[in-house]
Amino acid sequence: MNSTFKTSGFEIIPADDLSALNNFQKLIRDTSHKLIGEKANGVVIDDLNSLHKAFKSPEDANSFRLKLTSQLSNQVDTGTKVFEIFRTKLEPLVGPDVLVQKTPNLVFQPPEYPIPTELHRDAPANSPYEVIVWLPFVDCFNTKSMYVLDREHSQIAAEHIKQNPNDKNGFDEILLEHAALMEVPYGSALIFWSGLFHGSIINKESESRLSMNIRYKNLFSPTGLKDQLRYFNVLQTSQLTELGLDFQHREQFN
Amino acid sequence: MKNYLSVLHEYADGDFSEPGVMKKPSFDLQRKAIDVLLQKRDAKQVQEFITSADQKFSAADFNFETNHVSGVVFFSAESLRNRNRDIDLELFNSLHEKFAEIFVVVESISIDNQQEYMSVSKRFIALNYCAQRDASNEWRELVTAIASKGITQ
Numbered sequence: 001m002n003s004t005f006k007t008s009g010f011e012i013i014p015a016d017d018l019s020a021l022n023n024f025q026k027l028i029r030d031t032s033h034k035l036i037g038e039k040a041n042g043v044v045i046d047d048l049n050s051l052h053k054a055f056k057s058p059e060d061a062n063s064f065r066l067k068l069t070s071q072l073s074n075q076v077d078t079g080t081k082v083f084e085i086f087r088t089k090l091e092p093l094v095g096p097d098v099l100v101q102k103t104p105n106l107v108f109q110p111p112e113y114p115i116p117t118e119l120h121r122d123a124p125a126n127s128p129y130e131v132i133v134w135l136p137f138v139d140c141f142n143t144k145s146m147y148v149l150d151r152e153h154s155q156i157a158a159e160h161i162k163q164n165p166n167d168k169n170g171f172d173e174i175l176l177e178h179a180a181l182m183e184v185p186y187g188s189a190l191i192f193w194s195g196l197f198h199g200s201i202i203n204k205e206s207e208s209r210l211s212m213n214i215r216y217k218n219l220f221s222p223t224g225l226k227d228q229l230r231y232f233n234v235l236q237t238s239q240l241t242e243l244g245l246d247f248q249h250r251e252q253f254n
Numbered sequence: 255m256k257n258y259l260s261v262l263h264e265y266a267d268g269d270f271s272e273p274g275v276m277k278k279p280s281f282d283l284q285r286k287a288i289d290v291l292l293q294k295r296d297a298k299q300v301q302e303f304i305t306s307a308d309q310k311f312s313a314a315d316f317n318f319e320t321n322h323v324s325g326v327v328f329f330s331a332e333s334l335r336n337r338n339r340d341i342d343l344e345l346f347n348s349l350h351e352k353f354a355e356i357f358v359v360v361e362s363i364s365i366d367n368q369q370e371y372m373s374v375s376k377r378f379i380a381l382n383y384c385a386q387r388d389a390s391n392e393w394r395e396l397v398t399a400i401a402s403k404g405i406t407q
Binding site: 220249 | 347361363372373376383388
């Protein structure tokens with residue numbers, strides 16, 4: 001894998017299967033428009049960029065997001081679909097024995113939406129052996145996107161907090177200086193390591209951001225504090241792993 | 255109408271310290287969640303068990319006439335864990351031998367055929383293996399060595 005992932009902890013990657021992504025984006029547009037009771041005008045990305053026009057309050061927008069999440073989970077196996085769309089980048093990272101987050105997070109950030117994603121990192125708590133796929137269904141740039149602190153500066157920031165737990169200003173300085181807003185055009189995804197600090201700010205652009213984030217890890221990689229049974233499903237296993245697990249099962253019970 | 259056993263879990267204080275999980279579920283909440291599953295399957299509960307860290311579910315608990323019982327519904331896989339926090343594979347296997355159907359609400363586990371049983375059983379084997387490895391000194395030493403020297407040395 002010739003990439004910046006190992007050094008930076010993140011990378012913006014193009015879809016292997018753009019046609020599958022387009023179909024997925026259209027499904028999301030169609031489902032969204034059914035929920036808001038409006039007719040789609042034909043250009044999928046325009047419809048999604050304009051979604052905010054259907055909502056009068058942040059509460060309405062959030063309620064829509066929850067309904068959309070639920071409806072999508074009934075219609076499509078998102079974890080498998082996203083993995084298939086970006087397989088050539090994801091499989092070398094997590095290996096052939098793959099766990100996928102059970103319920104992907106759908107994020108809707110209309111312009112001026114007052115609840116951006118707070119700065120955080122997934123690991124610790126989540127396993128440091130997870131990769132997060134952040135998949136926007138529209139073009140994301142400037143404040144419409146999210147920010148990431150790369151591996152080096154996430155480590156510096158983590159050390160700073162450890163040494164100076166009450167120095168929020170010092171931490172914010174590191175963030176302001178080194179956090180980068182990601183430019184992720186539709187047709188691509190941002191993949192990043194669970195140890196990176198990341199978040200978003202209020203969307204000051206004139207378009208809505210609709211995106212999804214979902215996590216993948218290896219079946220045999222260390223788990224972190226998150227309960228693997230509760231949060232992950234098995235997406236696939238290699239033929240060799242199948243033989244090994246079958247062998248262990250027979251040894252134990254036959 | 256099918257008959258199921260149900261198994262609730264009494265969480266100790268501090269058990270739900272996992273990030274994102276705000277509180278331990280009450281018995282009322284657990285019963286409601288199990289009721290939803292029972293209604294979906296047109297089934298009723300015939301007996302309720304309660305497990306805790308000190309009171310584990312065991313094969314002896316269902317050592318009674320179970321011919322009229324189709325399955326067992328756990329609120330959480332916590333009820334299937336042993337003192338080391340591993341999934342108790344012997345218990346899980348004995349449940350499968352006794353009952354045609356096993357459900358675990360929180361972990362969305364639904365077993366009503368041999369293929370599903372094998373799939374879940376293998377997942378438990380892998381999970382236990384990883385938990386035992388992660389807790390071992392050998393693993394800790396290996397990780398430390400790799401972190402300091404690099405994986406190829």
